[in-house]
Amino acid sequence: MIPRYSRPEMAAIWSPETKFRIWFEIEAHAADAMAELGIVPKEAARTIWERGGKAQFDIERIDAIERETKHDVIAFLTHLAEIVGPEARFVHQGMTSSDVLDTCFNVQLVRASDILLADLDALLATLRKRALEHKDTVTIGRSHGIHAEPTTFGLKLAQAYAEFSRCRERLERAREEVATCAISGAVGTFANIDPRVEEHVAERMGLKPEPVSTQVIPRDRHAMFFATLAVIASSVERLATEVRHLQRTEVLEAEEYFSPGQKGSSAMPHKRNPVLSENLTGLARMVRAYALPAMENVALWHERDISHSSVERMIGPDATVTLDFALARLTGMMDKLVVYPENMRRNLDRLGGLVHSQRVLLALTQAGVSREDAYRLVQRNAMQVWEHGADFLEELLADPDVRAALSEEEIREKFDLGYHTKHVDTIFERVFGES
Numbered sequence: 001m002i003p004r005y006s007r008p009e010m011a012a013i014w015s016p017e018t019k020f021r022i023w024f025e026i027e028a029h030a031a032d033a034m035a036e037l038g039i040v041p042k043e044a045a046r047t048i049w050e051r052g053g054k055a056q057f058d059i060e061r062i063d064a065i066e067r068e069t070k071h072d073v074i075a076f077l078t079h080l081a082e083i084v085g086p087e088a089r090f091v092h093q094g095m096t097s098s099d100v101l102d103t104c105f106n107v108q109l110v111r112a113s114d115i116l117l118a119d120l121d122a123l124l125a126t127l128r129k130r131a132l133e134h135k136d137t138v139t140i141g142r143s144h145g146i147h148a149e150p151t152t153f154g155l156k157l158a159q160a161y162a163e164f165s166r167c168r169e170r171l172e173r174a175r176e177e178v179a180t181c182a183i184s185g186a187v188g189t190f191a192n193i194d195p196r197v198e199e200h201v202a203e204r205m206g207l208k209p210e211p212v213s214t215q216v217i218p219r220d221r222h223a224m225f226f227a228t229l230a231v232i233a234s235s236v237e238r239l240a241t242e243v244r245h246l247q248r249t250e251v252l253e254a255e256e257y258f259s260p261g262q263k264g265s266s267a268m269p270h271k272r273n274p275v276l277s278e279n280l281t282g283l284a285r286m287v288r289a290y291a292l293p294a295m296e297n298v299a300l301w302h303e304r305d306i307s308h309s310s311v312e313r314m315i316g317p318d319a320t321v322t323l324d325f326a327l328a329r330l331t332g333m334m335d336k337l338v339v340y341p342e343n344m345r346r347n348l349d350r351l352g353g354l355v356h357s358q359r360v361l362l363a364l365t366q367a368g369v370s371r372e373d374a375y376r377l378v379q380r381n382a383m384q385v386w387e388h389g390a391d392f393l394e395e396l397l398a399d400p401d402v403r404a405a406l407s408e409e410e411i412r413e414k415f416d417l418g419y420h421t422k423h424v425d426t427i428f429e430r431v432f433g434e435s
Contacts, residue, residue: 001317005283010324013111014317020057022104023076026201027091028052030099030183030193033200040090047087055083073097094193098304099183102217105312106178107205109225112320113175116232119327120168124161126335128432131157135424138417139253139344140355145245149355150348150420153254153339158431160239167232174228178221181205182213187303215304219297222312226294229319233287236326240280243337247274253344257336276333283326290315352385353392359414360396360406367405377401 001011012018028049035045058079066075074097081088092100135154140147181202185193195209202209210217247255256276258264264271293315297308348355357378364374381395381402396402396411403411 001321005325006321007324007328010112010115010321011317013108013115014321016059016062017057019104019108020059020062020076022107022205023073023100024052024055024057024080026100026103026183026205027077027080027095029201029204030093030095030197031090033197034090034093034194036200037194037196039194040093041087044087044090048084048091051084052080057083071097073100094185094191094197095183096186096215098213098216099185101309102213103181103183103201103205103207105316106180106207106217108316109222109320110175110179110206112316112324113171113178115324116229116320116327117168117171117175119324119331120164120171120232123327123331123334124164124168126331127157127161127164130334130337131155131161131428131432134339134341135428136421137339137341137344138348138421139341140348147348147351147355149358150417152421152424153341153344155424155427156242157334158428160235160242162431163235163238164232167235170228170231174225178225179207180210180217180221181207182210182215182217184210184213184215186215188213188215216300216308219294219300219308223291223295223298226315226319227291229323230288230291233284233323233326236323236330237281237284239330239334240277240284243277243333244274244281247272247277251343251347252340253347254337254339256333257338276329280326280330280333283322283329287319287323287326290319351392352390353415354382354385356392356415357382359419360402360411363410363414364402364405369405 001014028045031040031045031048034040035042057076061082062072062075062079065078066072069075069078077088077092080091084091131154133154134157135152137153138150139153139156141149141151181198182188183193183198183201184190184195190198198209201207212218243254243256245251246253255272256274258272263269264273264275293311297311300308361371361374361378364377365371369377377399378396381392381399384390384395385392393412393415397408
């Protein structure tokens with residue numbers, strides 16, 4: 001997590017101040033529940049809230065205590081005792097460190113999810129707006145990087161919208177799955193703490209009780225969460241890669257907005273490079289990289305070990321902060337994306353009408369020519385265009401074998417661009433609920 005790729009709201013979730021505040025709230029809510037159950041004095045629970053709730057936790061002091069104790073939760077509890085006073089003896093009754101650490105981690109992931117969901121909402125709104133803007137902007141579709149058949153730029157953006165809609169649904173499910181709380185004590189048996197304490201803390205922290213925590217919350221939940229972030233990052237890269245290709249000099253159908261005063265190269269003043277989309281490609285690689293260690297964290301020893309801990313201290317902040325930045329950057333890039341319909345039409349026409357080859361093929365088969373012979377006839381004429389720059393329509397009209405099956409009018413009719421876009425409204429209705 002570095003400042004260059006961090007946004008303040010997401011980074012704040014992972015700050016020491018936020019972490020220790022969540023730790024305190026978990027402990028204080030647990031004390032409240034125990035007070036209601038008659039396990040600790042109610043006055044002690046009130047004092048914990050009154051003194052701890054107003055306190056500014058001293059990060060340097062906690063770090064100093066940890067250097068001696070070699071235990072972060074004990075260091076925090078020791079500092080909290082300095083603030084609360086004698087009533088601090090009722091803090092952490094029957095609890096273990098994982099109760100605090102795991103519950104806090106899930107609170108942080110839930111809060112991070114809410115920011116990411118808002119990021120996706122902003123991206124979806126931008127993609128919808130640009131898709132509707134270019135619904136009928138005809139461009140060439142490509143397969144294997146080669147001209148295939150006409151499509152529209154709006155359909156490209158509608159596809160991205162549908163993909164990120166699925167991403168949002170997955171993230172909602174991942175958020176729900178990771179929103180659990182464990183206050184179950186050593187090895188998760190509730191031997192020294194009432195299960196009702198867990199229920200109370202879970203409700204106050206916006207979580208659900210973990211059915212079986214075994215002292216730690218099972219890490220398959222977290223593996224799914226980080227895998228979901230990785231899939232979202234892959235979708236970010238897919239759209240970024242499309243922009244990178246479209247901005248190539250030989251294509252130039254769309255490009256990132258180039259602001260006044262912006263420089264593309266330290267050596268070549270003419271350059272306008274796709275820096276944002278290339279950056280997004282790199283950021284996506286990092287978010288995906290965090291999925292594998294999250295999966296490896298699932299296999300812990302017996303009821304618990306801490307092999308997952310060091311991993312999560314890194315991937316929790318890094319994955320969420322990086323993806324938050326990437327989604328915001330992608331939204332801005334797509335909102336300002338410069339589109340060149342004239343270049344799209346020019347590129348579409350570059351192959352002299354070859355994009356209509358399938359329609360001619362189908363027309364020949366419907367006229368009684370076998371598919372094998374029809375394919376041979378169409379390809380024979382198409383190769384003249386590829387190799388000699390001929391005009392596909394003129395080649396077909398001059399081919400006696402083609403003319404034996406199709407009239408001039410029938411051949412010319414197969415070169416209508418509108419044929420390829422006649423179902424755009426249907427697709428838009430499926431994606432956006434409107435045509």
